[in-house]
Amino acid sequence: MKTKAILTSAIIAALVAATGCTKSSTGRNQITLFSSxxxxxxxxxxxxxxxxxxxxSTDAKTNQFVQCVASAVTQNVPKSVHSGDWEVVVFDSKxxxxxxxxxGKIGVYTGILxxxxxxxxxxxxxxxxxAHVIEQHSNERLSSNQLTQIGAAAGSAILAAQGVENKETWMMAGLAIAKYGFLMPYSRMHESEADIVGQDLMAKSGFQPQAAIDLWHNMAKQSNGAPPEFLSTHPSNQTRINDLTQHLKQSNKLLKSGSTPRCKKPSYL
Known part of the structure; x- marks a missing residue:
């Protein structure tokens, strides 16, 4: 048990070493080791x-629809996140x-339509x-992965110095602890934060924030066989629906009357 505690501590120490470098817009401490x-x-x-x-995709109406929605949304993204135009590409895929x-890059697959x-x-x-871009989630994920590698190297060095047998087994156990105890919940936290920040962003852009809840009801119908939430990098559909419903009143306050975009979805989509 002592060996396991030493190894786990080494990995955890590496994971939290840079906590508090920056803060998300929701006030959460972040690990960000890479520059913008x-x-x-x-x-x-x-x-x-x-x-x-x-x-x-070269379909004109599909591209027009996606570009219309994306343009309305990105107009309300802080310039500190991206100051130029956003490139939006529709990929012809199921x-x-x-x-x-x-x-400033956005990709939309036609299957989502x-x-x-x-x-x-x-x-x-x-x-x-x-919202993932606004909140620097890719920076956090890259940073946490790098710190996990550092922690694993540190743990390996500790085990080698102590002459511990079955070092590989202990390393695998330590990395499993990091994955299921830190990295996967960390990703779920990103998804939940992006849900809320994205709901606010769509409201500021003139879209009905209730639609975010309706969307996840649609997603739930298509997610048969999804893994349990504790083994997934994403929150369950019901968790997302609950969180978005709870936040809906706040998002509705950001909705500007008379500013609704008029983006027409093609009837064949």
Whole structure:
């Protein structure tokens, strides 16, 4: 037990070493070891690589719809996050997915448009993904992964110095503790934070924040066989619905009357 405690402490110490470097907009302490320039370059590079690999939609009405919603949302993103235009690309794929990257990049897969019933639900998706960028979640994930590696190296050195047998077994146990005790809940925390920040962002952009709740009801219908929440990097659909419902009153206060975008979803989507 003493050996396990030493190893676990080494990994935990590395994970929390940089806590408090920055704060999210919700007031949460963050681990951010990378500069904005580094993250922006990573985002741009990853986006360019993806555009070479994935099929890009050329459907004019689909692109117009997605661009309309994305433009309305990104107009309300702080300039400190990205000061230029956002590049929005629609990928022709059945994946029900979307993403946003540092450097002002947004990708929307056509598969997600069969889940989103209207402009407001698509705004919930895009708002959520852009919220990840606003809150520097990619920086935190990269930083926590780096610290985990440092912690694992430190733990390995401690075990070697003590002449502990079955070092690999202890290392695997320590990394499992880090994964299920820190990294996976950490990712769930990111998702929950992006849900709330994204709901506020879509409201500021003129979209109905109730649609974020409706969206996750739609998602719940398609998520048969999802793993238990404690073994998932994402909160359960019901957790997200509960959190968004609880926050709805606050988001509604941010909704500006008379400023609703008019983005028409093609009837064939």
């Amino acid at each position: 320039d580094e993250l922006n370059q990573m985002g741009v590079t990853s986006f360019e690589e993806l555009k070479q690999k994935e099929k890009i 994946q029900a997915n979307a993403f946003a990257l540092p450097g 069969s889940v989103t019933e209207n402009q407001d639900q698509l705004a919930a998706i895009i708002g959520h993904e852009v």
